[in-house]
Amino acid sequence: MEALLTSTAVVALAEIGDKTQLLAILLATRFKRPIPIVLGIFFATIANHFLAALVGEQAASILQGEWFRYVIAISFIAMAVWTLIPDKIDDLEDRPARFGAFLTTLISFFLVEMGDKTQIATVALGARFAEVGWVTAGTTLGMMLANVPAVFLGNELVKRVPLKAVRMVAALLFLAIGLWVLAQTIWGG
Numbered sequence: 001m002e003a004l005l006t007s008t009a010v011v012a013l014a015e016i017g018d019k020t021q022l023l024a025i026l027l028a029t030r031f032k033r034p035i036p037i038v039l040g041i042f043f044a045t046i047a048n049h050f051l052a053a054l055v056g057e058q059a060a061s062i063l064q065g066e067w068f069r070y071v072i073a074i075s076f077i078a079m080a081v082w083t084l085i086p087d088k089i090d091d092l093e094d095r096p097a098r099f100g101a102f103l104t105t106l107i108s109f110f111l112v113e114m115g116d117k118t119q120i121a122t123v124a125l126g127a128r129f130a131e132v133g134w135v136t137a138g139t140t141l142g143m144m145l146a147n148v149p150a151v152f153l154g155n156e157l158v159k160r161v162p163l164k165a166v167r168m169v170a171a172l173l174f175l176a177i178g179l180w181v182l183a184q185t186i187w188g189g
Helices: 003-013 018-030 035-060 065-081 098-114 117-129 132-153 153-161 163-186
Strands: none
Touching: 003 117, 003 132, 003 163, 018 035, 018 098, 018 132, 035 065, 035 098, 035 117, 035 132, 065 117, 065 163, 117 132, 117 163
């Protein structure tokens, strides 16, 4: 249960103001069909985050050792710093939609999520908890908690939510997890 709840909280907070959330808003304003967009986000996230959690779990099982726990701790601390850097919608390419709302969302979300901070966080969470199913469920739930309102409320949500404060909370959460893993490693917990 810890893996599910931690994964949900980490990704939900990290996703606010993230490139994929901005993509959700862009797709919602372009297609004006929220249900296919939400479904595209859901299936893209399951596929992407399952693979990311699996990579993390496999890396942890192969690279067992104290030094690897330090790498995991440092990766969470680095994620705290990265989270403070805001993403911009200008970074996203404005491609014409050839496949409809669902397929465009599915493909673009899967691709934009590659190397994104929430995917890297999912790898780290998979390594930390070694529970692919719970981590995937939690990170997917976190993505949906952050993106479904963005799809339905679009630009109004971005105008009203203080993204700087949310980034600070997400950064503090990543930092706390990193320091917790670091402390456990140092004191043998």
